[in-house]
Amino acid sequence: MAGDCPPYNDFAGWVHDPHNQRVYMFGGLRPGDESETPASDFYCYNTTTMKWENLTNALTFREPYKSPYSKTELKREKRHLPALSHPGCTLWRYEGHSFIFLFGGYDAASDGASSKVVIINLKLREWWYEDRLGRTNPRIAPSIVAIGNKVYIFGGYKELEGDPQACYSYSIAEHRPEDPISPWAWEVRDTPYSGHLPSDFVVGQAVAVYGGKKILLAPGRLNHTDERRLHFSKKTLFYFRIDLKAFHEILDPAGDPLPQDIGWYSIFELKQLPLTASAISTQADITKKRGRPPKNPTPPSQVPSPQLRASVSSSSSDSVVICAWQPRPGTKSEDKLFEPEIYHFSLTPDDRLDCLKIIQKVCDLNHNFEGFMVVGERMHLLGSYSDENSSQTDSDSDSDDESDATWNIHLDIPFNCRRE
Template sequence: MVGRDVAGRPVASRVEARLIVVDDQLFIFGGKTSAGEQLESNESYSVASFANYHWTWDVRDEPYPAHVPALGFCCDAVAIQDGDTQKILLTVGCTDSDETLDLTSRSFVLFDIGLRSFTSQFADSGKFPGTVTWYGISNLSGCLKSDPASTSAVICTFHADSAQGPELYVYSLQGGCKSLGLRKRIAATEGTFELFAVVGAKMYLFGWTEDKWDLLVEIPQRWVSA
């Protein structure tokens, strides 16, 4: 979708923003104001809706409320179901030139799709990942034996030291963050990974080895359920 194809006054340009589609709505969060070495982040969001074969801007560059932490650029988002309510769980990205990121209890924000309101989350129990180079977050439903209506997500963290290997965490609004302790098992595959994806009830890591440049590893359910 190109901005000029959306009805209404155009929105500001963004680089490395987070886009997420829920039903017939497109949500755009954060990003940088320009490309290159410029590190100024766009602390706002926009929403476009699709109806009658046309896209229309419903929200244009609305600043985040004061209580929302800076989400920066390369932030992440995942749609979750909170009971009967659809929401988006947002996680912070980069706001400066630091090469690593520490996720804490204050790194998570909940966006109510219907009310278009933000709630900061402070579930501080458990262990949160630190010195993260980049990470991916996905909906937990179907991956674990959990309440499908719960506000839970799975986070895969990657680190600059490839010997460390990725690790998986479960985050929930009620229970905080919990490591699944899979780093050694993932390292045993002898792959170098840089991408994580959830498809249905299956979780995958994408990467390579010295002999194979298109490595795909499925994380067995028994690893997760143990």
């Protein structure tokens, strides 16, 4: 991967803009920072050129609701985004343009959970607080997804440690451009879960499916100190039907078993075939040394991007891909050594799950991959390469300086799709 590669941040926000072939990484905790202070890093990855760009110092702050003749608007200044970890973020489209909608997270300035909304205009590289939306409960690590003119927010929690004060509720923000006073309003604010969704269900990720008619909700953890493994099943996967604002269970899929014993995962919708990504998210392993990649004796510049070929047969455009980090083959869950496995979940006409069985092949490469994204018809695992002494053991490397670790390698996985 070329360009100015971003630091290997944990608990950052990731957003994929397939309309402009870009991926954005925001905030998080920098590797090697023992104070665990959130950063305001903002990086852009061009999925066509495979090049990173540092936009941290490139954004202009504005106050869109003030007079255009105000001091702030007449003399706009470059300003960093707020320093956040565990933010909720999603791509929002308006009149053919791409924006990032940020909500919540752990705010370094207030040393607590945030309830603020930040919007980033990606074309103009401007950002602002959406103050006139009004406040709702602050949430660290909420799961959010934009569909049309609405943004759906699920779950999250209020405390990083101790009692998480989990939010077992959801909110819906609606964009109303015809309203000159308040173009954003809460259609639903902090409404408790109901129906088939357990009142204490912890949402980990949310993704739009069925053309935006439903949202698939996957399980999560109470907070970043919760070390339990995650398990997918009928009792931990749910749909939210947006027209009825109702929750219901998924059907038991045919095919391979749902992933179990998960350290962390990424999930996103496949809108059509050939495959086109609609979102990206990555979550760091809460049980590992933060940001510490394993040592690899071969620098990425000397290794052509390794390829794994995965074949998916599907007659439906309604499907999702799950990349789940599960115990490395030959190890136990308590060893806390994870490798990625990929699952294709077809939703129509019949629910079916197919495991692509790449985990051993990835393990054999002896690289550290902790992120996942899709570019056109190819999947990419993202990771970090360290050129330090590769002969050190894991215990030796615990004391290594991690501060220079970056997201700088990828594994290319072509996704052969064919219609039945």
